[in-house]
Amino acid sequence: TSTIYAFANQKGGVGKTTTAVNIGAFLAWQGRRVLLIDLDAQGNATASVGVDRFTLAASTYDMFMGGATLREILTSTALAQLTLAPSVSMLAGAEVELASVSEREFILRNALAPLRDEFDHILIDCPPSLGILTVNALSAADFVIVPVQCEYLALEGLAQLMQTISLVRENLNPRLELFGLVMTMFDPRARLGAQVIQEVRAHFPNEIFETYIPRNVRVAEAPSFGEPLVKFDIHSRGAEAYEKLTNEFLMREARV
Amino acid sequence: TSTIYAFANQKGGVGKTTTAVNIGAFLAWQGRRVLLIDLDAQGNATASVGVDRFTLAASTYDMFMGGATLREILTSTALAQLTLAPSVSMLAGAEVELASVSEREFILRNALAPLRDEFDHILIDCPPSLGILTVNALSAADFVIVPVQCEYLALEGLAQLMQTISLVRENLNPRLELFGLVMTMFDPRARLGAQVIQEVRAHFPNEIFETYIPRNVRVAEAPSFGEPLVKFDIHSRGAEAYEKLTNEFLMREARV
Ligand SMILES: Nc1ncnc2c1ncn2[C@@H]1O[C@H](COP(=O)(O)OP(=O)(O)OP(=O)(O)O)[C@@H](O)[C@H]1O
Ligand SMILES: Nc1ncnc2c1ncn2[C@@H]1O[C@H](COP(=O)(O)OP(=O)(O)OP(=O)(O)O)[C@@H](O)[C@H]1O
Ligand SMILES: [Mg+2]
Numbered sequence: 001t002s003t004i005y006a007f008a009n010q011k012g013g014v015g016k017t018t019t020a021v022n023i024g025a026f027l028a029w030q031g032r033r034v035l036l037i038d039l040d041a042q043g044n045a046t047a048s049v050g051v052d053r054f055t056l057a058a059s060t061y062d063m064f065m066g067g068a069t070l071r072e073i074l075t076s077t078a079l080a081q082l083t084l085a086p087s088v089s090m091l092a093g094a095e096v097e098l099a100s101v102s103e104r105e106f107i108l109r110n111a112l113a114p115l116r117d118e119f120d121h122i123l124i125d126c127p128p129s130l131g132i133l134t135v136n137a138l139s140a141a142d143f144v145i146v147p148v149q150c151e152y153l154a155l156e157g158l159a160q161l162m163q164t165i166s167l168v169r170e171n172l173n174p175r176l177e178l179f180g181l182v183m184t185m186f187d188p189r190a191r192l193g194a195q196v197i198q199e200v201r202a203h204f205p206n207e208i209f210e211t212y213i214p215r216n217v218r219v220a221e222a223p224s225f226g227e228p229l230v231k232f233d234i235h236s237r238g239a240e241a242y243e244k245l246t247n248e249f250l251m252r253e254a255r256v
Numbered sequence: 257t258s259t260i261y262a263f264a265n266q267k268g269g270v271g272k273t274t275t276a277v278n279i280g281a282f283l284a285w286q287g288r289r290v291l292l293i294d295l296d297a298q299g300n301a302t303a304s305v306g307v308d309r310f311t312l313a314a315s316t317y318d319m320f321m322g323g324a325t326l327r328e329i330l331t332s333t334a335l336a337q338l339t340l341a342p343s344v345s346m347l348a349g350a351e352v353e354l355a356s357v358s359e360r361e362f363i364l365r366n367a368l369a370p371l372r373d374e375f376d377h378i379l380i381d382c383p384p385s386l387g388i389l390t391v392n393a394l395s396a397a398d399f400v401i402v403p404v405q406c407e408y409l410a411l412e413g414l415a416q417l418m419q420t421i422s423l424v425r426e427n428l429n430p431r432l433e434l435f436g437l438v439m440t441m442f443d444p445r446a447r448l449g450a451q452v453i454q455e456v457r458a459h460f461p462n463e464i465f466e467t468y469i470p471r472n473v474r475v476a477e478a479p480s481f482g483e484p485l486v487k488f489d490i491h492s493r494g495a496e497a498y499e500k501l502t503n504e505f506l507m508r509e510a511r512v
């Protein structure tokens with residue numbers, strides 16, 4: 001059966017989508033069967049793997065509203081083994097539309113149950129909030145991966161995120177664990193990056209992935225071509241870091 | 257009476273907080289009376305002006321829940337003329353806690369009414385979502401300022417943001433207008449930045465501020481000292497750009 005990972009951090013722009021997409025793509029490139037689920041109304045993960053949101057028949061919005069099963073919304077992507085559950089902007093209304101639905105925290109977990117044996121890895125890209133969509137991801141997941149931008153403001157929200165993870169573990173999903181923190185957009189020339197890493201390491205001594213992702217303009221360019229780095233520019237510094245991170249991910253997975 | 261500005265964009269990490277804080281600080285530095293309202297549970301605006309969230313008696317959370325008036329939560333900051341309405345992490349629960357409250361879209365607008373004559377400018381920093389807190393900001397505001405990061409993924413959400421602004425104007429706040437788009441984290445060396453600006457200009461020919469904010473590490477360092485750029489490093493490229501942007505802001509304000 002597959003392992004499910006939620007990529008979560010309520011701080012915006014820290015690399016959740018970029019990390020979920022590129023770990024997913026390198027896993028698929030190595031021949032593993034990967035399902036990428038886009039839970040963000042912005043649809044950045046959908047765009048990053050070359051799927052056009054404006055021509056979709058159905059999306060994760062329909063799954064949450066009960067209009068389609070998860071299997072019915074799956075679509076292929078730029079990579080053979082990478083399957084996507086796409087999102088559309090309507091998802092922005094889910095918080096309010098689900099407010100009075102019972103068991104709303106478990107919609108995704110229940111939708112995933114029949115599909116778990118068809119994939120090796122299931123990766124969920126979360127929006128920048130701790131609302132109902134992120135709670136659904138945390139309720140369905142085995143593990144949480146937290147991308148942390150190497151900037152001061154990204155530190156502020158980590159305590160709150162850990163609190164939320166604990167609350168979900170106590171009330172909704174007892175098996176949920178922190179898989180690790182990924183330091184992103186690291187600029188070795190600036191003092192700030194090293195200071196932030198030191199601060200994070202003080203609070204999470206054993207949970208930081210050894211591979212840091214450098215700031216690299218090719219990473220930011222790839223989504224405009226609808227391609228993950230493994231297809232867009234496999235020799236870029238960004239691609240090399242994400243390949244190394246994916247191998248570290250597999251080693252950690254083998255140990256748990 | 258004061259003019260009210262909402263700094264909104266559901267895309268995360270595009271510079272909403274940095275732009276609200278630094279325009280606010282340069283206005284205050286020029287002697288104008290400025291109120292900065294932090295509507296993000298992460299409290300980045302609060303931290304950026306040197307206020308300790310963990311010692312606050314009350315915050316915007318208490319205002320939304322009816323436990324305090326806006327006047328009661330105001331606090332001074334690192335700059336004489338800059339007053340803050342601080343936020344705390346409890347604000348993350350507002351979406352659900354307000355779901356069944358009538359007139360919940362107007363809580364902030366009604367709270368601001370008695371204070372409008374005490375400030376020249378009121379600036380509201382929004383979280384990275386289009387939920388009830390951002391809707392409160394848009395319902396209270398005269399104008400919306402949209403920071404747009406010079407990256408491809410930041411383009412995806414602009415259409416949805418404009419749709420939301422139109423919906424608020426039609427249903428909640430007939431006077432709401434787009435004041436302008438601020439291009440942030442511009443890197444003149446990378447092709448991507450110029451391409452994104454060209455794309456934005458194609459859709460918003462007259463609404464882009466002429467001043468682009470460059471990517472500048474001093475901008476990212478300032479919040480760790482709890483100081484806006486005008487105090488932290490007024491001679492940095494980031495500070496010069498925000499001073500120029502503030503003067504452009506004042507010229508535009510004089511014209512409307
Ligand atoms: N290592 C990197 N180097 C350069 N740019 C990067 C890197 N990682 C991400 N980016 C860019 O930074 C921006 C933010 O990244 P991304 O959208 O993945 O963050 P996010 O956490 O998913 O954002 P949101 O909170 O809006 O969902 C994007 O424009 C992305 O292309
Ligand atoms: N011009 C700039 N140059 C360098 N770094 C910048 C610049 N503007 C903002 N930053 C940094 O980029 C990160 C994102 O900026 P900021 O937090 O202001 O965005 P935001 O839109 O408010 O994010 P969120 O969506 O989480 O509220 C922060 O770490 C900030 O310090
Ligand atoms: Mg994202």
Ligand SMILES: [Mg+2]
Nearest residue numbers: 272273296300
């Ligand atoms: Mg912010």
